[in-house]
Amino acid sequence: MPLKEDLEKYIDWDLVMKQVRYAGGHEDVMRNIFGSNAKVIASWIEDDYQGAEAFAYQFTDGTVVLATDYFGSCSGCDAWEDSSEEDARGLIREIVSSSRVFSTVKEALSFCQGNLEAFNYPFDRCSNLVDQLKHIIEG
Numbered sequence: 001m002p003l004k005e006d007l008e009k010y011i012d013w014d015l016v017m018k019q020v021r022y023a024g025g026h027e028d029v030m031r032n033i034f035g036s037n038a039k040v041i042a043s044w045i046e047d048d049y050q051g052a053e054a055f056a057y058q059f060t061d062g063t064v065v066l067a068t069d070y071f072g073s074c075s076g077c078d079a080w081e082d083s084s085e086e087d088a089r090g091l092i093r094e095i096v097s098s099s100r101v102f103s104t105v106k107e108a109l110s111f112c113q114g115n116l117e118a119f120n121y122p123f124d125r126c127s128n129l130v131d132q133l134k135h136i137i138e139g
Contacts, residue, residue: 007099010037011033012033012035016035021082027053033096039057042129043132050077051070052069052122053071056132056133067095105137106137109133
């Protein structure tokens with residue numbers, strides 16, 4: 001099972017660094033962080049020109065990683081837009097290092113159903129993954 005402190009070694013740097021760096025490119029970055037090492041099993045993106053997003057990834061051993069990020073609408077309010085290679089790597093490391101790791105989908109679902117007010121924005125947005133995670137468990 002990937003441990004939180006080991007998650008960085010699962011980043012697919014070749015794939016994620018090829019993603020276009022523009023204010024609307026966060027979804028591509030989030031979908032491709034782990035490449036073929038994990039599949040996206042749930043995702044939510046705020047339907048606005050700026051906001052937050054939440055993703056759930058599942059590794060082949062069943063481990064689930066919840067990651068969130070926020071995005072802006074222009075270069076002045078979005079760090080990803082036109083970021084340098086070094087800055088982009090730092091932003092990706094930050095997303096991965098702030099993620100939450102669970103042994104099962106059921107544990108991740110429990111977290112998403114819990115009191116997320118204790119967690120900083122944008123982790124409160126994980127509540128938007130509940131229905132998708134329930135669907136996976138209920139089959």
